[in-house]
Amino acid sequence: MAVTKKRKKRGDKHYVNNKEFTASIIECKEADELSKFAISCFIALANRAVNKMYYEDYRDREDCIQSALLDCLKYWRGFDPSKAEIPNAFAYFTQVCKNGYAKQWKAIHKKTGLADDEPLDFISLSTTGDGAIYSI
Numbered sequence: 001m002a003v004t005k006k007r008k009k010r011g012d013k014h015y016v017n018n019k020e021f022t023a024s025i026i027e028c029k030e031a032d033e034l035s036k037f038a039i040s041c042f043i044a045l046a047n048r049a050v051n052k053m054y055y056e057d058y059r060d061r062e063d064c065i066q067s068a069l070l071d072c073l074k075y076w077r078g079f080d081p082s083k084a085e086i087p088n089a090f091a092y093f094t095q096v097c098k099n100g101y102a103k104q105w106k107a108i109h110k111k112t113g114l115a116d117d118e119p120l121d122f123i124s125l126s127t128t129g130d131g132a133i134y135s136i
Contacts, residue, residue: 016041016048022089026081034076042072042093049097060108068100 021041028034046068055061075096081087 016044016090018088018090021093022081022087025076025079025089026087029077029079029081034073038076039073042069042076045090045093046072046097046100049094050101053101060105063108064101064104067104068097071096071100071103 021038024035024038024041028038046065050061050065050068053061053064055064072093076093079087079089079092081089
């Protein structure tokens with residue numbers, strides 16, 4: 001039996017209304033200062049998108065959330081409503097959060113190299129044999 005996810009609704013813990021959020025970000029850009037509403041939306045977005053991922057250690061999850069929040073605060077001026085016919089701050093900052101998670105995950109779980117006893121395996125995804133080689 002397939003599990004269906006319910007869509008976030010007004011009143012849910014991490015709900016963000018796209019129209020209100022986009023209007024708030026545009027106002028903040030004009031004032032050159034973030035509002036409390038925009039910051040609360042950043043927090044909700046960071047906590048909402050991280051739930052789609054699995055973390056063995058809760059500290060890794062918290063580190064990734066903090067990195068996503070820092071990236072939202074760092075790049076909020078980069079949102080340009082004139083680039084789209086209908087501006088969508090929700091999509092922009094969700095992607096900023098996802099990039100923040102990935103950046104922090106790579107920093108936490110950085111592989112420094114192969115150990116002496118660790119084998120190096122390769123697989124070719126090409127049926128003709130002349131394709132690219134990917135390491136596993």
